[in-house]
Amino acid sequence: xxxxxxxxxxxxxxxxxxxxxxxxxxxxxxxxxxxxxxxxxxxxxxxxxxxxxxxxxxxxxxxxxxxxxxxxxxxxxxxxxxxxxxxxxxxxxxxxxxxxxxxxxxxxxxxxxxxxxxxxxxxxxxxxxxxxxxxxxxxxxxxxxxxxxxxxxxxxxxxxxxxxxxxxxxxxxxxxxxxxxxxxxxxxxxxxxxxxxxxxxxxxxxxxxxxxxxxxxxxxxxxxxxxxxxxxxxxxxx
Amino acid sequence: xxxxxxxxxxxxxxxxxxxxxxxxxxxxxxxxxxxxxxxxxxxxxxxxxxxxxxxxxxxxxxxxxxxxxxxxxxxxxxxxxxxxxxxxxxxxxxxxxxxxxxxxxxxxxxxxxxxxxxxxxxxxxxxxxxxxxxxxxxxxxxxxxxxxxxxxxxxxxxxxxxxxxxxxxxxxxxxxxxxxxxxxxxxxxxxxxxxxxxxxxxxxxxxxxxxxxxxxxxxxxxxxxxxxxxxxxxxxxxxxxxxxxxxxxxxxxxxxxxxxxxxxxxxxxxxxxxxxxxxxxxxxxxxxxxxxxxxxxxxxxxxxxxxxxxxxxxxxxxxxxxxxxxxxxxxxxxxxxxxxxxxxxxxxxxxxxxxxxxxxxxxxxxxxxxxxxxxxxxxxxxxxxxxxxxxxxxxxxxxxxxxxxxxxxxxxxxxxxxxxxxxxxxxxxxxxxxxxxxxxxxxxxxxxxxxxxxxxxxxxxxxxxxxxxxxxxxxxxxxxxxxxxxxxxxxxxxxxxxxxxxxxxxxxxxxxxxxxxxxxxxxxxxxxxxxxxxxxxxxxxxxxxxxxxxxxxxxxxxxxxxxxxxxxxxxxxxxxxxxxxxxxxxxxxxxxxxxxxxxxxxxxxxxxxxx
Ligand SMILES: Cc1cc2nc3c(=O)[nH]c(=O)nc-3n(C[C@H](O)[C@H](O)[C@H](O)COP(=O)(O)OP(=O)(O)OC[C@H]3O[C@@H](n4cnc5c(N)ncnc54)[C@H](O)[C@@H]3O)c2cc1C
Ligand code: FES
Numbered sequence: 001x002x003x004x005x006x007x008x009x010x011x012x013x014x015x016x017x018x019x020x021x022x023x024x025x026x027x028x029x030x031x032x033x034x035x036x037x038x039x040x041x042x043x044x045x046x047x048x049x050x051x052x053x054x055x056x057x058x059x060x061x062x063x064x065x066x067x068x069x070x071x072x073x074x075x076x077x078x079x080x081x082x083x084x085x086x087x088x089x090x091x092x093x094x095x096x097x098x099x100x101x102x103x104x105x106x107x108x109x110x111x112x113x114x115x116x117x118x119x120x121x122x123x124x125x126x127x128x129x130x131x132x133x134x135x136x137x138x139x140x141x142x143x144x145x146x147x148x149x150x151x152x153x154x155x156x157x158x159x160x161x162x163x164x165x166x167x168x169x170x171x172x173x174x175x176x177x178x179x180x181x182x183x184x185x186x187x188x189x190x191x192x193x194x195x196x197x198x199x200x201x202x203x204x205x206x207x208x209x210x211x212x213x214x215x216x217x218x219x220x221x222x223x224x225x226x227x228x229x230x231x232x233x234x235x236x237x238x
Numbered sequence: 239x240x241x242x243x244x245x246x247x248x249x250x251x252x253x254x255x256x257x258x259x260x261x262x263x264x265x266x267x268x269x270x271x272x273x274x275x276x277x278x279x280x281x282x283x284x285x286x287x288x289x290x291x292x293x294x295x296x297x298x299x300x301x302x303x304x305x306x307x308x309x310x311x312x313x314x315x316x317x318x319x320x321x322x323x324x325x326x327x328x329x330x331x332x333x334x335x336x337x338x339x340x341x342x343x344x345x346x347x348x349x350x351x352x353x354x355x356x357x358x359x360x361x362x363x364x365x366x367x368x369x370x371x372x373x374x375x376x377x378x379x380x381x382x383x384x385x386x387x388x389x390x391x392x393x394x395x396x397x398x399x400x401x402x403x404x405x406x407x408x409x410x411x412x413x414x415x416x417x418x419x420x421x422x423x424x425x426x427x428x429x430x431x432x433x434x435x436x437x438x439x440x441x442x443x444x445x446x447x448x449x450x451x452x453x454x455x456x457x458x459x460x461x462x463x464x465x466x467x468x469x470x471x472x473x474x475x476x477x478x479x480x481x482x483x484x485x486x487x488x489x490x491x492x493x494x495x496x497x498x499x500x501x502x503x504x505x506x507x508x509x510x511x512x513x514x515x516x517x518x519x520x521x522x523x524x525x526x527x528x529x530x531x532x533x534x535x536x537x538x539x540x541x542x543x544x545x546x547x548x549x550x551x552x553x554x555x556x557x558x559x560x561x562x563x564x565x566x567x568x569x570x571x572x573x574x575x576x577x578x579x580x581x582x583x584x585x586x587x588x589x590x591x592x593x594x595x596x597x598x599x600x601x602x603x604x605x606x607x608x609x610x611x612x613x614x615x616x617x618x619x620x621x622x623x624x625x626x627x628x629x630x631x632x633x634x635x636x637x638x639x640x641x642x643x644x645x646x647x648x649x650x651x652x653x654x655x656x657x658x659x660x661x662x663x664x665x666x667x668x669x670x671x672x673x674x675x676x677x678x679x680x681x682x683x684x685x686x687x688x689x690x691x692x693x694x695x696x697x698x699x700x701x702x703x704x705x706x707x708x709x710x711x712x713x714x715x716x717x718x719x720x721x722x723x724x725x726x727x728x729x730x731x732x733x734x735x736x737x738x739x740x741x742x743x744x745x746x747x748x749x750x751x752x753x754x755x756x757x758x759x760x761x762x763x764x765x766x767x768x769x770x771x772x773x774x775x776x777x778x779x780x781x782x783x784x785x786x787x788x789x790x791x792x793x794x795x796x797x798x799x800x801x802x803x804x805x806x807x808x809x810x811x812x813x814x815x816x817x818x819x820x821x822x823x824x825x826x827x828x829x830x831x832x833x834x835x836x837x838x839x840x841x842x843x844x845x846x847x848x849x
Contacts (some may be wrong), residue, residue, distance in 0.1 A: 008648075012457050019451045025260075025445040033436050052811045061298035063312045063334075066326075067288050074286055076312040078300070092285050098298075208265035215258040222250050223616070234487050 006212035007220035021191070021207050022214075028185035040182045042174040045160050047123040052080035059085045061103040069103075070096070081169055082113055088168045093146075095167050108133075108148055108166040117154040118162050120172055126156035133166060141175050141183060144194070243647050244619075246449040254444040256423075260443070263417035263449065273415045277392060277406025282356040286494045288312065292319045295334055303332045315340070315401050316349055322400060331398050340699040342401045347382035350360075351394040354403050360386035366398065373407050375429055448586065450490045459679075459715035467496020479562045481508075485603065486571040499525065500554035503566075509793040510570055511612055511705045513848060514552040515650050520848060522653065523553040543841065544651035569603055569705055575614070576601055578667065580693045587668070587757045590724055591658070591691055595667040595699055601705070605660040607735035608728045608817075608845075611667065612651040615685055619643045620692040622683075625673075631756075633674045638675040644688040649701065652686030655728035655819075655845065659735035667701075672761065706846040708732075714815035717744055720800050720828045721798035722751035725820025728845055732817065737771060745773040751796025751824065753782045755789055797828040804835055811837060 015022065038044075055160040063076050070076075070093040079086060080102060086102035090159040096107045111131050130153045138147055141161075150165035153159070158176040162217060166174055250257075253320040265737040273279045304323035312334060319334035329541040331340040342350075352361060355669050363385040373393070380398030385391065388408075395404040423436040476492035492569045493502040500516040503509075513520035521540030529549040533541070537552050553564075578597035586592045623642050639682050654669040673691055674684030695700065708723065708728050710717055717736070719729045729748065735741045752758045757780075764776040779792040779799040804811065810825050816837060820829045825846045832842055 012454070016454060016458070017449055018448075019454055022447040023444075023451050025264075026440065026447045029260075030437075030440045030444050033431050033433075033440050036432050037430075054304070054307050054310065056297070056301040056305070059297045062298075063300055065294045067292045067312070071287070073288055074314070076288070078310040078312075079308070102584070150317040153439035186249065192373055198272075200270075200272055201268070204268045205265065208261055208268055212258065212265055215254070216260050219249055219258060222247070238485055 002077075003220070003224070007217045007224070011214055011221055013018070013218035014084070014217065016212060018207055018211045021104070022211060026212075028189040031185045032182060035178060040179050042160065042176050042179060045124040045174050045176060046121055046158075049120055053084075054080055054085055056085075059100045061098070061100045062086070065103060066098055069098075073226050074106050082116065083116060095165070097168050107167045107168070109150075109164075111150070113152040113169060114152060114166075116162050117164060117169060117171065118229075120161075121156065121162065124156045124158075124160050124176075126154045126160070129153045129155045140196070141180060142173060145172055162226060239407060242449045246446065246453055249442055249446040249449065249815075250402075253439055253446055255445060256439050257443050259420050266419070266512060267414060267421065270410060270414050272582065274408075274410045277394075277408055280356045280388070280408075281406070285313045288314055289317055289319055291335065294647040295319065299337060300334075301512065301523045303334075303337050311659050316346060316353070320401075326379075326447075327678065331401065342382065342396065342398050343384065346401065347396040347398075348384055348402070349402055350396050351386075353393060355386060355388075355392070355407075357386070357388050359392070361385065361387045362387045363799055365650065367405075369395075372410075372428075374405060375427065377404055397808050399527075421806070432654060436576035446581050461708070463697075464496050469495075470495045477502075477558045477560045477562075477658070479560075479564055479573065481564050482567040482568055483571045485568050486728055489571075495558055497558060498554045498562065498579055499556055499558055500537070500552075501563065502558045503553065508566070508570060508571070509612075509702055510566070510791075511653065511703070513653055515648075520809065521552065521846075523551050524567065525553045527551050527556070528563065567705060567729050568707075569703060573702065575601065576611070576703070577702065578665075578699055580695050580697045582695060582701060583626075585626075585628050586759050587629070587752075588634050589673045590675075590757075590759065593669050593671060593690055593693060595701075597665045597667065597701075600664050601704065603805075604664060605704040606657060606709065607659050607731045608655070608708040609704040609706040609731075610653045610655040610708075610728065611669075611701045612653050612705065613686065613690065614700040614750070615650050615652055615689045617646050617649045618684075619645045620688045622688070622692075624692040624694070636672075638683075638759075641682060644683050646685040646689065648832075650685070652689075653705075655706075655708075655725035655731065656704070657730045657736060659731050659740075660829060661738060662734070663741055670724045670727040670730075699701070706845070708817065708819070709842065710815040710817060712742075712811070715744060715840075716809060716813050716814040717746045718800075718804070718815065719746065719748045719817045719819075720751075720796060721749070721818065722796055722820040723757070724759075725824065725845070725847060726750065728819055729817065730760060733767075737774070743773070745775075746767045747775040747803075749777045749779070749796050749800040751779055751781060751799075751820075754780060754784065755786055756796060795827070797824065797831045799830045801835070811835065811839075814841070816842045817845075818842065820847060822846055822848060 013138050049237055066076050066087050067073055068186050070089045070091065073089050074092060075090050077088040079088065085202060086106065087098040087100055089096050089098055096105060097109065099106050115128060120204060132151045132199060134149045135147050138149065142149065145146065145163065150164040150166050152162040158178065160176040161172060162174050163172040183196060187193060190199045191207060192198045251531050251575060255558050272343060275366060285580050286659065286784065292417065299739040300310060300321065303321050304325060307325045308325040313320050313322055319566045320340050321332050321334050323330050330337065333340045338523065346390065348361050348364045361384055365383050367381055367383050369381050371848050374381060374395050382396040382398055390410060392408040394406050415428065419425060422428060422431040423439060424430045424433050462753055471494045475495055477495050479491050480488055481491045482488045485634055491506065494505055498516060499512055504509045510523040518536045526549045530548060531551065533551060533624045534555045536555055537546065539550065543548055550710060576597055578595040581596045582594040620643065622642055627635055644691045654671055659670045671690045673688045676682055699726060709732060712765050722727045727774055731746065731747055736746060748764065758778055768774050768776045777792065779796050780789060781795055783793055816832055818825050825844055829842055829844065833839065
């Protein structure tokens with residue numbers, strides 16, 4: 001078989017297998033490159049909030065006491081929350097909020113506090129539409145976090161959502177529709193349809209290998225389809 | 239579809255390499271284990287509980303350490319309790335027990351790194367650097383670089399301010415990062431995949447993929463998906479057939495199952511004549527089989543009934559069968575392609591070029607007058623500028639719209655009849671080729687004719703053949719030729735043979751139809767011949783003379799002109815043989831006219847050009 005028909009045959013059959021995926025790869029690639037990453041991250045939705053100075057007069061419980069009460073603690077962080085000092089106590093698999101004035105346990109934080117924090121952080125348009133406590137299964141878009149979470153939905157055009165840790169009142173993340181679109185095309189791009197995170201999957205490896213072979217055959221074909229014109233042009237001058 | 243292919247090809251030229259780089263780098267990144275790339279596989283991962291001594295810390299000492307603090311974080315570094323204080327002027331570390339500054343010195347940095355690293359490999363070097371730099375692109379500030387001698391040159395970066403591990407690099411990551419750079423096309427910073435270069439390349443690649451995808455639909459035939467036959471072919475299974483030919487002794491041939499005879503023979507380098515490449519539209523791939531095989535509808539349309547009854551079939555319409563017997567036409571078995579060079583080209587009518595080819599070698603089988611050759615039309619583009627259309631005739635070309643380029647999407651073959659008699663010079667081939675204008679808006683100029691028109695003296699040309707049995711029998715006592723346009727070629731060949739020393743010199747009447755005076759080919763040659771040879775008559779009729787005052791000859795369609803003469807023929811029509819050649823309309827109308835005059839069909843020989 002002549003090289004050119006060999007290349008054509010392989011290019012044809014391999015792209016029959018990976019053609020759809022090639023369209024998806026380039027389509028998702030264009031989405032990811034055309035929209036600036038900072039926008040995808042939702043930087044425009046968040047206003048920088050500086051934490052308040054610690055009011056030491058109201059700190060009556062020392063860090064030592066907290067560490068006695070929580071022997072598994074790995075770090076203890078003193079901050080101001082809603083005007084009062086609190087300790088964020090983090091251990092390997094749990095975290096809580098402790099009132100630095102009374103030593104009392106204040107997790108999970110209530111909806112009013114979360115609403116206040118959300119308004120403080122939000123720089124987008126629209127108002128809070130809904131605040132929900134998520135305790136069990138988390139939605140795909142915030143899989144990596146640990147429940148319980150507060151989910152705050154805003155009424156902006158892009159359906160912005162803020163997530164707060166319900167135990168520590170920490171601002172965890174923000175989502176909006178372009179982020180969700182990005183997450184979806186990322187799934188198509190890396191072909192991990194379950195967790196959307198594992199690039200080491202065999203489906204992707206197989207598709208990329210076949211795609212690469214198809215590309216090689218395509219390059220081979222190019223060589224022939226443009227190569228002939230050169231030879232006929234040289235025939236003209238000679 | 240041709241436009242799609244054209245686009246796909248050019249886009250391939252522009253982004254094909256980058257597409258390959260994306261696939262390669264993507265595959266490599268997918269192949270590398272992310273645990274290794276991130277260095278997570280060599281992290282000790284102990285739980286760093288606060289030291290027992292932390293239990294004694296009170297609020298007052300804490301307040302003294304950071305009176306203006308916004309955040310005070312109690313952590314463990316190297317087994318000691320440390321306050322990380324975030325205040326007005328940034329971040330600082332103090333020992334929680336003594337309140338003294340806790341600086342991340344090079345010793346501490348090395349110790350922190352060693353505590354994090356799971357292996358026993360020694361630290362080889364600790365140096366202070368200022369981020370950001372290539373291996374640490376998103377951090378700002380002083381960092382300790384701690385190198386390990388662990389066989390993959392692991393480097394841990396320890397934050398000079400907080401003592402935290404910022405990242406874990408190793409040679410796997412370093413290679414990975416090069417692929418990442420190739421993937422993002424950000425050759426300076428490596429991380430910005432919103433750069434204009436990748437956006438332009440990405441959009442082009444999207445079009446490359448889309449045009450390719452659309453092209454796919456027309457790239458397959460149903461037969462391609464006959465998996466069972468494909469499996470059998472792949473396993474090397476073959477079908478045994480007997481091939482016969484007038485010019486070869488019968489031989490057994492192993493052919494691939496599941497293919498048409500046309501394709502299966504082509505795979506064995508036995509090339510049947512064809513203009514359509516096996517698509518079932520040209521009717522040239524005629525072979526003979528046992529007549530009991532039912533003809534397909536295509537065959538009934540393309541072949542005359544008398545031929546079908548004799549077992550003539552189209553090889554592209556029947557699949558290979560075990561123990562089949564097939565009779566191939568002359569000049570196919572054991573034939574080799576002929577090569578030659580163009581020596582001369584010239585326009586002889588507004589749309590017809592005469593092209594002369596000198597073959598490199600004498601054909602193994604001598605051609606016979608009236609035969610045709612098949613020209614290889616390679617895949618690629620032809621520039622219409624290279625047609626060299628004479629000034630005065632350009633307007634007639636542009637009536638049809640002439641694009642700058644005409645594309646042959648795949649290599650194919652086209653038939654062209656010889657316009658000279660072989661005895662004149664067996665190595666010389668003269669062809670009369672007519673440019674075929676677009677059949678509709680959606681089509682372009684014919685690829686084969688465009689290819690011939692773009693040839694220049696010196697260009698190489700590859701041919702097959704000669705083929706065909708377009709000639710009178712020896713029984714005929716008189717010949718009547720009817721032709722038009724480039725249908726001139728084989729008729730001229732027959733006439734030049736007839737009146738040469740090898741011919742019988744029988745009386746010939748040549749009815750030739752053309753549109754205008756300019757479209758008549760070789761008129762001087764035939765007028766001269768008519769003067770020298772009283773038994774030769776040359777009758778021309780113009781179908782569209784317009785207001786050409788100088789034309790005093792016949793007008794109208796050539797078959798009607800011929801009919802008028804033949805009706806009052808002074809000799810016995812039954813002893814004459816008729817040779818018709820040209821476009822299908824002419825051939826069809828003339829055949830009908832002759833049958834109407836009670837000419838037996840076996841006295842009518844036809845060469846239908848199909849266009
Ligand atoms: C035995 C034999 C001898 C011949 N001898 C001569 C000769 O001496 N001189 C000569 O000039 N010709 C001769 N021909 C005709 C020649 O072989 C070609 O068929 C002719 O040149 C047209 O080929 P092409 O590649 O230029 O056109 P093609 O590309 O095959 O196109 C032909 C026409 O079909 C249209 N078309 C293209 N694709 C499609 C489609 N998918 N659907 C519908 N329409 C389409 C085109 O626009 C064009 O009008 C001979 C043919 C035969 C069978
Ligand atoms: S190859 Fe053209 S009809 Fe068979």
